[in-house]
Amino acid sequence: NPAVLYVANSNWQQLFRSDDGGAHWRNISENRMPSTPTALGFQGNWIEVDPHDENTVYTCNSVHIFKTTDGGKSWAETTSRAGAISGTWQGRGYSGYVPTQVKWNPYQPKQLVLMAMDDGKFMTSDDMKNWRMHGPSLENWGGGVDVSFAADGHTLVAAFGQEGWKQEVATS
Numbered sequence: 246n247p248a249v250l251y252v253a254n255s256n257w258q259q260l261f262r263s264d265d266g267g268a269h270w271r272n273i274s275e276n277r278m279p280s281t282p283t284a285l286g287f288q289g290n291w292i293e294v295d296p297h298d299e300n301t302v303y304t305c306n307s308v309h310i311f312k313t314t315d316g317g318k319s320w321a322e323t324t325s326r327a328g329a330i331s332g333t334w335q336g337r338g339y340s341g342y343v344p345t346q347v348k349w350n351p352y353q354p355k356q357l358v359l360m361a362m363d364d365g366k367f368m369t370s371d372d373m374k375n376w377r378m379h380g381p382s383l384e385n386w387g388g389g390v391d392v393s394f395a396a397d398g399h400t401l402v403a404a405f406g407q408e409g410w411k412q413e414v415a416t417s
Contacts, residue, residue, distance in 0.1 A: 249299040249316075253289025260289050260304060262317050273317025281309050281322045293347045297354055307343045310359075345389060352398030360389030360403070367392060367403045379403070 250263040252270070260274040274287050288306035295301035300316040303323075312323045325334045343362040350356040357370045367389040368376050379401075387405040394401055 246299045249294075251292045251294060251302060253287075253292050253304060255289045258286035258288050258306075260287055260292065260317065273313070274320075277317070277320050279311065279320045279322045280327070281325070287311060287320075290344060291346045293349065293357070296349050296351065303347060303357070305344050305347075310344070310347075346391070348392055348394075350394050350398065350401075352394060352396065358392045358401060358403075360392060362388045366405060367401075369401075 248264060248266045250267050251260065251273075252263075253260050258274070259272055261270040262273045263270045274289075286306065287304055290305050290307065293303045298314075301312070301314050302317065303310060303312050305311065309325070310323050311320045313320050327333070328335050345360045345362055347357055347359045350358060355371050359368045359370065359376075361367065366387060367379050369379065370376050390404045390406050392401055392403045
């Protein structure tokens with residue numbers, strides 16, 4: 246739906262949604278912070294909208310990834326869950342690398358690709374249920390910059406670079 250827009254103000258840790266192409270905006274992060282193992286707020290380092298559902302949106306801070314399936318009325322932290330013992334948490338395979346962006350694979354609708362700073366490089370996920378790290382042969386601390394997708398739906402081309410260091414790699 247081209248009339249539905251999202252924007253983040255990372256300085257104030259707020260997310261906003263417009264349903265009328267930007268004429269009016271409403272805060273979709275106010276009083277909706279889900280429980281997490283840390284006290285970090287949304288931050289909105291990036292926002293990614295499911296290309297098949299304008300109400301399914303992901304955003305992040307430097308540690309957690311958050312998801313809404315109702316256009317921002319409620320949010321869930323997707324990278325960990327409360328443990329069996331009160332006050333404990335269990336991870337779901339995401340390491341907490343500082344994410345720089347996330348993109349949906351247009352040829353595999355459930356696949357997300359996350360680019361991250363430092364040794365985070367890039368990871369793929371099947372709709373945030375499992376994570377797979379790519380690029381173990383790459384130099385440490387290279388940082389993920391961007392990713393694009395070949396028409397076969399399985400080949401990803403990722404670019405890396407941080408503080409003057411640059412490298413590209415393709416994976417299937």
